[in-house]
Each structure stands twice: as C-alpha cells, then as structure tokens.
Amino acid sequence: MPTILVEVMPKAELLDPQGKAVSGALTRLGKSEFTDVRIGKRFELTVDGPITDAIRADVQHIADEILSNSVIEDVVAITYPEAE
C-alpha cells in the first residue's frame, strides 16, 4: 500500500530546546563540528488504494491542520515515495 511522508520542523525563529540539548551533548562528546541540531517529526501515512488528486488535497490539509501546529511548526515536505 502506498505511503505518504509528511515532515514537520519547528519554525526557524523558535529555540527548539530538545535540539539544543542534543547539540550540547554532541559538543560535550567532542563532536564540535556539529554546530546546531533541530528536531522535528516525520509522519508516515499509509493509504488504502491509489493516491488520487483528492487524497493529495486531503494530505495537504491534514498536514497543515492536524499533523502540525502552524504557530510553532512548518510543514517542510510532503512526499509520495511510491508515486510515479
């Protein structure tokens, strides 16, 4: 069954404390070449049946309204790995 990927990241102007914590841990481990880490989400939606234009419109809507909080997050990518 086809899978759709939706990728969501915290907005660039926000701090992302979780990412800062990982970045600090890398620095303490001596990996100072990594200057910044940001942590977002990756959703895999499995669709029953072919990916139609209606489903693409639905996915855009779901990504904007349900999977992300537009106050603090951006939908950075919606990809259809198994679409031709």
Next chain:
Amino acid sequence: MPTILVEVMPKAELLDPQGKAVSGALTRLGKSEFTDVRIGKRFELTVDGPITDAIRADVQHIADEILSNSVIEDVVAITYPEAE
C-alpha cells in the same frame, strides 16, 4: 552551512500509540482512506565546514547511538541534501 538529515522511525513490530491516536482521529474525521499513521523523528544536523568522510562516519555513529534507541527505533535514512 551544510545540513545533514537523519530520519528515525519506531520499529515496524512496535505499536506506536502516538501514531495510532492520529490514525484514530483521522478515521473519526471521515478520512478512512488513511489506514495507518506512524510517527518518527527528523533531525537536522548543521555542520561547520565541508562534509568529509570522517563526518559521514561520525553521523552514522551519532544516528545509531545518540539520536535513536536501537531497541525500539530504526534509523531509516541519513541524507546529505547539500552534498554533490
């Protein structure tokens, strides 16, 4: 500065209750064509300087040991969007 993407997903054999909750919400909203949702993480690592072979090895190690918990998660992709 180059950015490296690391994508981590819960292992296929685990339940992923967060994804199940979203999947249930979509069904209640009438979007029953989406049969499953799984939620993972997307890390953006910013590197100071060019991406060398040493950095690639470091990233593989960091992805396996620090960014993911190999008991419950798989590193599904490490991509270098700005590498040629």
